Amino acid sequence: SYQSQFTDYKDLIQEGDLALIWISRGNIKAVTIDAKETFNTRYGSFSHTDMIGKPYGSQIAIRTRGTGRFAFIHVLQPTPELWTLSLPHRTQIVYTPDSSYIMQRMNCGPHTRVIEAGTGSGSFSHAFARTVEKLFTYEFHPVRYEQAMQEFKDHGLLNENVTITHRDVCEDGFTIKESDETSAIFESKNEIDLDATAVFLDLPAPWDAIHHLDKVIAQDQQVGVCCFSPCIEQVDKTIESLENNGWTNIEMVEIQGRQYESRRQMVRSMEDAMERCRDIKRRKKEGIEQKRLRIEAESNGEINASSVPTPREPFTEKSKFNPFGKGTRVKEGDPDFKWKQVTKIESEIKSHTSYLTFATKLSSRTRNDTIVQQCLNGTSD
Numbered sequence: 001s002y003q004s005q006f007t008d009y010k011d012l013i014q015e016g017d018l019a020l021i022w023i024s025r026g027n028i029k030a031v032t033i034d035a036k037e038t039f040n041t042r043y044g045s046f047s048h049t050d051m052i053g054k055p056y057g058s059q060i061a062i063r064t065r066g067t068g069r070f071a072f073i074h075v076l077q078p079t080p081e082l083w084t085l086s087l088p089h090r091t092q093i094v095y096t097p098d099s100s101y102i103m104q105r106m107n108c109g110p111h112t113r114v115i116e117a118g119t120g121s122g123s124f125s126h127a128f129a130r131t132v133e134k135l136f137t138y139e140f141h142p143v144r145y146e147q148a149m150q151e152f153k154d155h156g157l158l159n160e161n162v163t164i165t166h167r168d169v170c171e172d173g174f175t176i177k178e179s180d181e182t183s184a185i186f187e188s189k190n191e192i193d194l195d196a197t198a199v200f201l202d203l204p205a206p207w208d209a210i211h212h213l214d215k216v217i218a219q220d221q222q223v224g225v226c227c228f229s230p231c232i233e234q235v236d237k238t239i240e241s242l243e244n245n246g247w248t249n250i251e252m253v254e255i256q257g258r259q260y261e262s263r264r265q266m267v268r269s270m271e272d273a274m275e276r277c278r279d280i281k282r283r284k285k286e287g288i289e290q291k292r293l294r295i296e297a298e299s300n301g302e303i304n305a306s307s308v309p310t311p312r313e314p315f316t317e318k319s320k321f322n323p324f325g326k327g328t329r330v331k332e333g334d335p336d337f338k339w340k341q342v343t344k345i346e347s348e349i350k351s352h353t354s355y356l357t358f359a360t361k362l363s364s365r366t367r368n369d370t371i372v373q374q375c376l377n378g379t380s381d
């Protein structure tokens, strides 16, 4: 049977594998390993035969065209995180800073049954699929539905725990019947028991889908919902709909993922600053003097003003370094200079920041006395 490389780890790169090729931090490409193929980059071509049989994570090196220097790539096993960075975008997608937070907030684990709408580019679907028992995902756009279905099939997810259904969930809800356009497999019944324990809605109008949820969520345990919306007006409407439909513990969160870097900054002394001022003053004076000489030479008819002295080099007396900008570049941490440790943060926030509206619902509060008694006796499993 086909094993999903997204859920089962393997050691060696083999023919037919989906591999993710790491070229640089912002450039990861998915390839299917085929001994007849090469992977082309602007640095040169990497033959798949050089990859086959090597452990995942290996570095593959080639000599670059022309310069003869080394270029290298890393061949990595697919993970939902890397897939999110390399997948073909068909829509806006949910990135790992959001998806990881959402999954832990909704207590997703191996017993969670998730409803997701819409599927979009399947970025979040891959993350859910790795963790949860079942994922029921819905997409109303016909082409995106087909593409996502093919991708889930290729990645072995349809055989594992993912069901995709072609559906407008705002109009028609979440129930899956045999007559529907779906990847679901019907065994004894002609309707699927969804019993969802977590719901994720990444839709333009989640408030129109919320009232359909009662029919498909688990009745006897707490269910979590998360609605992912970029505008605060959408949040407002979503909250109103959640309240009207009996959802509680409503809370809105926004993830602002940032990278903090530990860096070194040069310590600049007062003496350096004064030297810099003297340098500016000196060069300004020389500049005025040269201009005066040039004008004088020109007015005397000396077209080729070679007699005019060339400008002086910037101040380079001791260290050849101007600590305030111009001059020789100094490598961060150069032991000839004094440094202090500082924290730098990225100026731009990376994750796509939507508002995350969370809520929970416990439909049936009836206590099952048999189970309680079993728990008290220590006889439940």
Ligand code: SAM
Pocket: 091, 092, 093, 094, 095, 117, 118, 119, 120, 121, 122, 123, 124, 125, 138, 139, 140, 141, 144, 167, 168, 169, 170, 171, 202, 203, 204
């Ligand atoms: N979360 C996805 C991911 O990480 O790749 C991206 C979802 S994308 C932003 C939203 C998707 O919802 C689109 O593909 C759109 O076609 C679909 N959609 C919008 N309204 C829908 C509806 N009423 N029923 C089902 N799908 C819908």
